Amino acid sequence: MNSAVQHAAAAGLPASGSSPAGRAAGAGRRGRRDPRAVRWGWFLWPTVAVSFVLLVLPQLGFVWMSLHADLGLGQTGDVVTLANYREILSDPFYLRSIWITLYLSVATVVVVVLVGLPTAYALARMSPLPASILLGLILTTSLITVVIKLLGLNIILGSSGMVNAALLGLGIASAPLQLVNNEAGVLIGLVQYTLPLFVMLLFSVIQTIPRSLEEAAEIHGATRLSIFLRVILPLAKAGILAGSLITLNMSMGAFTSAILLGGGRVHTMPVLIQQKIVQSSEYGIGAALSTVLLVFVFLLNLAVGAWAGRSGGRARR
Numbered sequence: 227m228n229s230a231v232q233h234a235a236a237a238g239l240p241a242s243g244s245s246p247a248g249r250a251a252g253a254g255r256r257g258r259r260d261p262r263a264v265r266w267g268w269f270l271w272p273t274v275a276v277s278f279v280l281l282v283l284p285q286l287g288f289v290w291m292s293l294h295a296d297l298g299l300g301q302t303g304d305v306v307t308l309a310n311y312r313e314i315l316s317d318p319f320y321l322r323s324i325w326i327t328l329y330l331s332v333a334t335v336v337v338v339v340l341v342g343l344p345t346a347y348a349l350a351r352m353s354p355l356p357a358s359i360l361l362g363l364i365l366t367t368s369l370i371t372v373v374i375k376l377l378g379l380n381i382i383l384g385s386s387g388m389v390n391a392a393l394l395g396l397g398i399a400s401a402p403l404q405l406v407n408n409e410a411g412v413l414i415g416l417v418q419y420t421l422p423l424f425v426m427l428l429f430s431v432i433q434t435i436p437r438s439l440e441e442a443a444e445i446h447g448a449t450r451l452s453i454f455l456r457v458i459l460p461l462a463k464a465g466i467l468a469g470s471l472i473t474l475n476m477s478m479g480a481f482t483s484a485i486l487l488g489g490g491r492v493h494t495m496p497v498l499i500q501q502k503i504v505q506s507s508e509y510g511i512g513a514a515l516s517t518v519l520l521v522f523v524f525l526l527n528l529a530v531g532a533w534a535g536r537s538g539g540r541a542r543r
Contacts, residue, residue, distance in 0.1 A: 292311070292513035293307060293310075295510055300507035300509060311518070314515060315518075323497075326494055327495040331474050332474070334473060334477040339466065342425045346429045346432055349425070372419060375419075379414065379415060380486060383487075407491055408489075411487035412488045412494070416477045428465050431462050431466075432465075443457055467534055475527070480494075481497065495515060496519070
C-alpha cells in the first residue's frame with residue numbers, strides 16, 4: 227500500500243479506492259475503451275457476409291422452390307403449397323431415409339469417438355517428433371480426394387479384397403463378408419471421412435491438459451483407467467462434444483460415401499436430394515428434402531448446445 231492508504235487505514239478512514247467516489251472513478255476508468263485496442267468483433271463481419279451469400283441466399287431459394295409442386299420436366303407450379311412437406315413427412319419411404327441418415331450419422335459419431343479419443347490422447351502424450359510425423363500422415367490422408375479414398379476402400383472391402391482375404395485366411399470367416407453396397411460399407415466410409423478431423427481437433431484439446439494433473443492422480447493411487455475417466459474425460463468434454471457435433475454434421479450431409487460404398491442401395495437424405503434434383507429434375511421435392519435436412523440438423527445442434535449449456539451451468543454451480 228502507498229502512504230496515503232496507510233495513513234487512511236491508521237486513521238480508521240476508508241481508503242480513496244474503497245470510497246464511493248473512488249469506486250465510481252475506477253468504474254469510469256474501466257468503462258473507457260482504449261482507442262488503441264483492436265476491435266476483434268469487426269473481424270467477424272467478413273465471415274458473416276460470406277456465409278450469408280454462400281449459404282443463406284441459396285438456401286432461401288431452395289425454401290421458396292420447395293413451396294411449389296413439381297409439374298414434370300423440371301417445371302414447378304406457381305401456387306404456393308406445402309404439399310411437398312406433407313409428402314415427405316407422411317411417406318414411409320422418406321421417413322425411412324431420414325431414419326437411415328440419422329442412425330448412420332450417430333453410429334459414425336460413436337465409432338469415431340471410441341477410436342479417435344484414445345488415438346488423440348496417445349498422440350498428445352507422445353514425444354514431439356513421432357507425434358509430428360503421425361499427425362503429418364493423418365493430415366496427408368485427409369488432403370487426398372474423398373472419391374479416391376472411397377474407391378480404394380471399395381477395392382479393399384470387396385469380396386476379393388484384402389479384408390476378406392485376411393478373414394478367410396485366418397479362419398475367422400467361412401465365406402466373404404458383404405462389406406460394400408450396404409449400410410456397413412457406408413458406415414465405414416463415413417468413419418474414414420470424419421476420423422482424421424476429429425483426431426486432430428481432440429489432439430489440440432488434450433495437449434492443453436497439464437500432465438501434472440495425471441501425475442498427481444497417479445501419486446494418490448489412481449489407476450491409468452481411472453485417470454483417463456475421471457481426469458482426462460471431464461477436462462476434454464467440451465472438445466469431445468464439439469468434435470462429435472462436427473462429425474455428426476459432416477455425416478448427415480455426406481453424399482459420396484453413401485453413393486460409392488452404398489451402391490445406390492442406401493437411400494440417405496443427400497442421396498435422395500441428388501436423385502430428385504439431378505436425375506429426376508423434381509426440383510420442388512428435392513428442395514423440400516434439402517430444407518428438411520437443414521432444419522433437422524440445425525434443431526439437433528441447437529438441442530445439443532442447449533443441453534451442454536445447462537449441464538455446464540449445473541457443473542459450475
